[in-house]
Amino acid sequence: MSDMHEHSVAYVRDSMLEQQPAPVTETGLVKWTRTNLFSTIPNTILTLVALYALIWLIWSVFPWFANGVWDASSIRDCREMLQGQTGGCFAVLAERWNQLLFGFQYPSELYWRPALAFILLFVAIAPVLFFQYLPSKMLVFTALYPFLAYFLIWGGSILAPIFAMVGLAAGYLVYQRFVAKSFAMGFFGGVIVALVALWILTSIPVDGILAMQQVESRQIGGFMLNLILGTVCVSLSIPIGIALALGRQSSLPIIKWICVVFIEFIRGVPLITLLFVANVVLAYFLPPGSNFDLIIRVIIMITAFASAYIAEVIRGGLAALPRGQYEAADSLGLDYAQAMRLIILPQALKISIPGIVNVAVGLFKDTTLVSIISMFDLVGMIRGPILASTEWNGVYWELWAFAAALFFVVCFGISKYSQWLERQLTTDHR
């Protein structure tokens, strides 16, 4: 270059170079395509094969959607309209959407109640999911939500959920009172008081006082049932799983032993057998005369199942923490509950997020197993009332694709959220 002082060894730049764009072949789409799709010959072959498969798939599925029939009263109507062309019979969704979502016995004039509960669910879980951004005061609504949702979905007297709330609040007060003395004492004292209070309060007859129209549990079905089971069981099994994981580490042999036996037993048994137990056997173990709702029995079983798995996931997270974290917490004078809540669990749970999400997603999909003990969840509805009906017998693809889509949306959402949360919680900038 001309601006170089060619004859001296020392060199001083006297004109700065302008910034220039990188060559076209090394940036943007061209570069991306080259490095990712056509970098080697096998890679190029794979790319072409995949492209062919993709085009073929779209080619064959597209008419199915495009020619789809949305307005027909039976599968025979559909076939007539299609006249031999490929096309989906989506009319079944248009006609039976309410059964797919709410089950076939839920009174249609009351659909607004579970729908409202569903919308409020987002308000209730938002302060938990986005705790960094939303004021913690919103958690008050989260705490009230389960009782509100119960009232909306099942109806009946408003006193029933209020009593339940009072019972749990009593348990919590006892916990608060004793936890400083001994964590175990506070925990078990709280649980026992809550159970006793619930047992007494629920035996008070409240029929008809400040009541909305009551819906029976067996009238609840469709995707709503999957959502209820999924939400309730996930939100119960995480705290229970934490308690089991901590109990398994306990220095009190009895507690440790109970937790180990529970976890190992539950993990060794298929969920479906637990559900059959819930369906038939569990009633024998309950106080005589207590007409224990089938949904509650199923919730107990799925929760027990999921919490055993979550306990093991969290145990892995706890084991991954260096002992130094416990020692630092101890050396600062934090007591057991404080050390766990402020130091150990936040870190252990962060490590456990992928595992917990795995269990949660699995659990949500496993709620469809209740169709086997003749509950009419989404799968039960499709298998039973809809496919068995003379109008829609044979509309498999459309119905199962719809069910798959609903589950996929929820599970994919959970998965995306958990990835986002993990990024949020990253504080080690390696």
Place this chain on the structure above:
Amino acid sequence: MAETAQMTTDAPVEMKVSDEVAIRIENMNKWYGSFHVLRDIDLTVHRGERIVIAGPSGSGKSTLIRCINALEEHQKGRIEVDGTLLSSDIKNIDTIRSEVGMVFQHFNLFPHLTILENCTLAPIWVRKTPKKEAEETAMHFLRKVKIPDQAHKYPGQLSGGQQQRVAIARSLCMRPRIMLFDEPTSALDPEMIKEVLDTMVELAEEGMTMLCVTHEMGFAQAVANRVIFMDQGQIVEQNEPKEFFNNPQNERTKLFLSQILGH
């Protein structure tokens, strides 16, 4: 900056030792299973005293100072800290722990909390200090260890020396009357050792009662009132630093000193 602690030959920091007893250990024994790790330890530490504990690896130095704040249980003998007898009573243990600060070899900062939160956590939850006051105290001590501008970073973003200074500040925020150090500089790169030792020297000058397990003999000479040499779970020799280094009596001490100083 404070004067060099490493390899210093200055006169020792002026001693302000009172008659008041801070720690009294009598005939203390500890076993790990059947392994007798501490044997007949007798040690009295006066308020304001600065003690350096040295000895070969595995001689029980860490175990000894961890018994003082009950991170490890002892099976025989008595330990009295600040007039409180260390027993299995949770109340006593918590009292002692909030009076005794501890700094670890591997810092043990809480990685999910910011530097400031690391420092305010225990005052807020254990001492029930209002958040604002706790933050002011924390900033005071962070200035003292010369990292106030890192307060809102996370431990993972700091160098080892900075992390160890935060760990010291975190302990100081509880306003402890005794500080225990377990090899605070041995996980650090050489260029960071000095900044941590400087902080410790400053602390010593203010009259803090300190027990340091360390192999920084320059620090021992500059700061310690007493050097204790341990081997095989026993206190083998103790003396004031000058005598200890110039005129060791026990064969094991001589061997150890020749190994550590004679490279």
